[in-house]
Every structure is written in structure tokens, then in C-alpha cells.
Amino acid sequence: MPKDNIPIYHQTHPPDLAITEELKLERRQPADGQPVVALFNLRTGDREHLSGLYRRADAVPLQVKKPT
Template identity: 80%
Template sequence: MPKDKIPTYQQTHPPDLATIDALKREGLQPADGQPVAALFKLRTGDREHLSGLYRRSEAVPLQV
């Protein structure tokens, strides 16, 4: 896989990756400058949603 190609998962993704919403529910947020590790494509009915996935291990506590 070329270095600049971001992996894309459909319907499910590895447990070490999370969307911003999932991180927030865990009291976390992406670190400053933390890159998107992968993309997550979810199809519901006739709609398709695309979200960035971040590594939980690189996330930091949520700033309020």
C-alpha cells in the first residue's frame, strides 16, 4: 500500500481506532496534529457516511 493512501474500513473497524464522537464518549480527543489513521465508511439504507478514525493510543484527555 502506498504511504499516502489512507486505509478505509466499511461497516466495522479495528478496536484501536475510533471516531471523534467515540473518543469524546470516552473522555478523549485527538492530540494536536494527530493525523487521521483511517477512514470509516458506514452505509445505512441508501445513505453512506464517511468519518475519520483516530488511534486511541495517541488521543489525549478531552479539553473542556
């Protein structure tokens, strides 16, 4: 386990957690100040991707920025 006791999931993660890209597909985003509760390490071919995982239940509706 990492030094701050943040779990790391490899290749899959619990359904109650999501990376920001998954939240965007659900038209949601992490709330202001919402902490990363775990890390997600996905290996595809010779590449690794490390992303933060957020609790889906704490996410808020996606804020669409209006053009200026």
C-alpha cells in the same frame, strides 16, 4: 486503496482506532496535530457517512471549553 495509502474500513473498524464521536464518549479527543490514520465508511439505509479514524492510544483527555 486510496491515493495516499490510507485504508478505508467499511461498516466496522479495528478496536484500536476510533472516530471523534467514539473518543468523546470516552472523554478523549485527538491530540493537536494527530493525523487521521484511516477512514471509516458507514452505510445506514440510503446514507453513507465517511469519518476519519484516530489511534485511541494517541488521543488525549477531552478539553472542556469554559463559557466566556
